Amino acid sequence: MLHSLQQHRERYAGVLIALIGLGAIAESATYGLGTLAAIGPGAFPLAMGVILVVCGLGIGLSEAQTTDAHDHDRVDLSRPEWRGWGCIIGGMLAFLLLARTVGLFPATFACVFTAAMGDRTTTLPGACILATVIAAFGCALFYYGLHIQLPPFVWGMS
Amino acid sequence: MIGTALTDLAHGFGVALQPTNFLACFVGVLLGNIVGVLPGMGVMAAISILLPLTFAMPPVAAILMLSGIFYGAQYGGAICSILLNLPCHPPHAVTCLDGYPLTQQGKGGTALGITMLGGFFGASFGIVMMIFFAPLLVRAALKFGPADVCSLMLLGLLAGSTLARGSAMKGIAMTTLGLLLGIFGTDVTSGYERFTFGLPELADGVEIVALALGLFGIAEFLKSVNKVEPLRGGASVRLRDMRPSREDLKRSAMPILRGTLIGSLCSLIPGTGPTIASFVAYAAEKKISRTPERFGRGAIEGVAAPETATHSSVQGDFIPTMSLGIPGDAVMALLLAALTIQGITPGPLLISQHPDIFWGLIASFWVGNILLMGLNIPLIGIWVKLLTIPYRYLYPSALFFVCIGVYSTSSSLFQVGETLVIGIFGYLLLILGFHPAPILLGFVLGPRFEENFRRAMLLSQGDLTVFVERPISAAFLAVAAILILGQLYVRWRRRGALVPDGPVVMEG
Numbered sequence: 196m197l198h199s200l201q202q203h204r205e206r207y208a209g210v211l212i213a214l215i216g217l218g219a220i221a222e223s224a225t226y227g228l229g230t231l232a233a234i235g236p237g238a239f240p241l242a243m244g245v246i247l248v249v250c251g252l253g254i255g256l257s258e259a260q261t262t263d264a265h266d267h268d269r270v271d272l273s274r275p276e277w278r279g280w281g282c283i284i285g286g287m288l289a290f291l292l293l294a295r296t297v298g299l300f301p302a303t304f305a306c307v308f309t310a311a312m313g314d315r316t317t318t319l320p321g322a323c324i325l326a327t328v329i330a331a332f333g334c335a336l337f338y339y340g341l342h343i344q345l346p347p348f349v350w351g352m353s
Numbered sequence: 354m355i356g357t358a359l360t361d362l363a364h365g366f367g368v369a370l371q372p373t374n375f376l377a378c379f380v381g382v383l384l385g386n387i388v389g390v391l392p393g394m395g396v397m398a399a400i401s402i403l404l405p406l407t408f409a410m411p412p413v414a415a416i417l418m419l420s421g422i423f424y425g426a427q428y429g430g431a432i433c434s435i436l437l438n439l440p441c442h443p444p445h446a447v448t449c450l451d452g453y454p455l456t457q458q459g460k461g462g463t464a465l466g467i468t469m470l471g472g473f474f475g476a477s478f479g480i481v482m483m484i485f486f487a488p489l490l491v492r493a494a495l496k497f498g499p500a501d502v503c504s505l506m507l508l509g510l511l512a513g514s515t516l517a518r519g520s521a522m523k524g525i526a527m528t529t530l531g532l533l534l535g536i537f538g539t540d541v542t543s544g545y546e547r548f549t550f551g552l553p554e555l556a557d558g559v560e561i562v563a564l565a566l567g568l569f570g571i572a573e574f575l576k577s578v579n580k581v582e583p584l585r586g587g588a589s590v591r592l593r594d595m596r597p598s599r600e601d602l603k604r605s606a607m608p609i610l611r612g613t614l615i616g617s618l619c620s621l622i623p624g625t626g627p628t629i630a631s632f633v634a635y636a637a638e639k640k641i642s643r644t645p646e647r648f649g650r651g652a653i654e655g656v657a658a659p660e661t662a663t664h665s666s667v668q669g670d671f672i673p674t675m676s677l678g679i680p681g682d683a684v685m686a687l688l689l690a691a692l693t694i695q696g697i698t699p700g701p702l703l704i705s706q707h708p709d710i711f712w713g714l715i716a717s718f719w720v721g722n723i724l725l726m727g728l729n730i731p732l733i734g735i736w737v738k739l740l741t742i743p744y745r746y747l748y749p750s751a752l753f754f755v756c757i758g759v760y761s762t763s764s765s766l767f768q769v770g771e772t773l774v775i776g777i778f779g780y781l782l783l784i785l786g787f788h789p790a791p792i793l794l795g796f797v798l799g800p801r802f803e804e805n806f807r808r809a810m811l812l813s814q815g816d817l818t819v820f821v822e823r824p825i826s827a828a829f830l831a832v833a834a835i836l837i838l839g840q841l842y843v844r845w846r847r848r849g850a851l852v853p854d855g856p857v858v859m860e861g
Contacts, residue, residue: 208785212526219533232815236545239803243533250526270576270784279578287773290756291766307749313578314745329750337757344764
């Protein structure tokens, strides 16, 4: 699937934009368009949806131009980074789930540790040390320094 | 006229040199520089990660710190581009072309020295321009009606989306997506909740910090994980390497002047930010040069001109951002949003209502640029060490700062989830060859565009001809038409003549 994504990049890009446009049109149709003199809440998003659909079609049909040499920041998908992606997303989810329930320190540790494991060259102790340092620094700076409403540790059930 | 500007400027220096404000500027420049040097961290990431730190500060200090972060990060990014061949911010893409070959020849220090000189020169020119142009622009802007503002925004949006990197169609799609995202939440005119999908947290709209951190933080981490190579030695720069030789200075003098001019011209056109300025400056140098074959193999002119153009256009970009409230690129859009968070609306009234902010900011530019020179000369050794920090330590730490930063904007974990979703979506956009920067531009302008359009229609009782009947609005629309037709012409001619060697401005 990733290979096909790279091969027909413009086609997928066009479809994505056109779908977002269609979604905007469908949603804004329920908001009420108003008249030109008193424009309703639906008119502007409807117009944006139409432009998106037009752009989407334009992008999708421009397949011929995709192989331009200047495209040097093209994302390379020949080696999919499932591990890296999973760990970054997982790290953020860990923070999201743990910050309120167990506290800022463990949440930060889990977040940094999980994310660090996404790199192939990371070692287990290396990730542990990094996570501990960042968690300690983060609590000091953000809880004690900037008074963010997330205590470092939440004791007991709440 | 000049007299009042000078008194105002003196007042500005008074504001900028107050201890708290000076400290804010200093901390901003230092933090920005540190984050900017780190490989894989661009200007956008630096500003959006550090933005939450300024929420608790008074407005003047906050905006001084943010602009300090901005040019600190921009200079840091130049270091990263020249020594590592890793452009983290679009304007630096051309700097790499000659900056990295210079590093390979052991002249990286000289390139950095010239960058610093050129940057300072370009920025100073931009600041002077801002002092004299902004009040003039304000006087004109006070005459603008809603229809004129609409046409001006349209011009800025069109320029911003079609002149940037990549295909114009994709740029317009991204800008439109930004405009659409901008109106999520409660409609100010009717009180109707739009695109909230039943989530009460979305009633206030998409959080700009979440959007910026998602697009420029999370999406970049997903893109760069396991892909950023560690520094392979060779780039040791010492203090005395940074002093350019007389020969280098002589070679760079004219490119710096030309870069300044190109940069300030680009900044006068709304929507054309530093990226275009740096590309045009590089292309111009190559065209003028008697030895164009040296370019790409370590020509010092190829570093001097685009870096100078970037700095002068950045300062110039503050003019429409501050006096009209219309940002030129994504960075300006983010700074504008930061001001709005502080309860200050940039626009024609900013200079008269908040002279402290406006003149203090201008004065702080100079203070900040001098600080930047003062910091970078002795600290260059530390920056080079920072470059060697492996990415495996950087992105997990940055991820934490993203989480806590976006949480602190509204003390809500919902925003963390929002950032994650935006980040994954942003990575998908990167894979599909989109450049997400115009999203931010559209996002900031979206609600104001809609509001002004509605107001214009209300005033004209639904008569669309108001946009061409009002002379100011008609003039903006004419420029927009010329812009589009001109691009179509260039494209058509290039296709006809089959010369791939044209200036790389459009497709960058």
